[in-house]
Amino acid sequence: MEKEKRTPVPQTEILTLGMGCFWGPEALFGHLPGVLYTRTGYAGGTTGSPVYRQLGDHSETIEIEFAPSVITLEQLLEMFWNHHNPSVINGYKGRQYHSLLFYRNEQQRCTIEQMQQTAASAVRSKSSKNPASSESAGTGNSGAIDPDGIEKRRMTEIQPYDTWYPAEARHQKYYLQRQHRLMEQLYELYPDQAELFHSTLAARLNGFSRGHITLAQIRQDIPQWPLSEHHKYRINQWLADQQDEQ
Structure with a gap:
């Protein structure tokens, strides 16, 4: 068919994140209503012109353009934290796989940090009411993180958005x-x-x-x-x- 004709979107935002191998996350977020476009790439490091076999200190990431009137940044962040475990991927293959969130403006930064702190406050409150929960909420025999996800949220690295390189x-x-x-x-x-x-x-x-x-x-x-x-x-x-x- 002829070149796709797109109509104006009232407002879109872009979220850039890393949560391990970028193949799976692009498919995960790409199926969501409100997500308009996705692409994979490299970010987070200082090496110039990274490619898949020579990433330097960059990590695999994806960019998500979405309509906040349909799906919110908060919903995307919950999806992000609920579908990977930073304690497993951080450090694997150096920096290639790393839990990362990049903020493009002050509003995104505040939202990301607020969601981390809200989870932290909830866990502290729960632990103060039941001291035993602070012991059992960590890693068990399976190595799983606590149900509230506070530890994995703390392990996510937050950076200001800088240069992003599209993958091959x-x-x-x-x-x-x-x-x-x-x-x-x-x-x-x-x-x-x-x-x-x-x-x-x-x-x-x-x-x-x-x-x-x-x-x-x-x-x-x-x-x-x-x-x-x-x-x-x-x-x-x-x-x-x-x-x-x-």
Whole structure:
């Protein structure tokens, strides 16, 4: 189809984060309603022009552009902390895998730090009422962190956003790219690979390829996408055809 025509979005924000290998998080966040675009890349270090095999002191990260009127920063941060364990990934492969949050403005910084402190206050209050809980809330035989997640939140490194380097094409929408038949048919809609990877449809299908969402759920979400009605119709019909083939 012709080049995708996007409609203005009232307001979007970008959250940049690291939580280990970037393939899984891009699929996890990409399936969420309100998330418009995702991409993988490298950040957090000082090495110039990092690439996958030569990251230097950078970490694998993802960027998430989202509409806060649909999904809030707080919801994304809860998803972030609930789906990885910094005590496991921090230090693994040096800095390649690291729990990171980058704030782009003072409001993001305050929100991130407030959520950390709120969790800390809740755990301290719980421990003061039941001293034994402070002993049992740490690591058990399984090595799991306490249920409130305070320890893992404290281990997340918070940095101001600086330079961000996009990852190579083979690392964008990784799980979607493994669906070879689906990719071949997608190029009928998006002949340009860069345009495909920077589309809401690709973000959702990457989540679908990882098992986070169904094609029917993607179709229900299309009305919220910042596209012309013509392109929404074309994508909806294309997805309907994919459902029929399954």
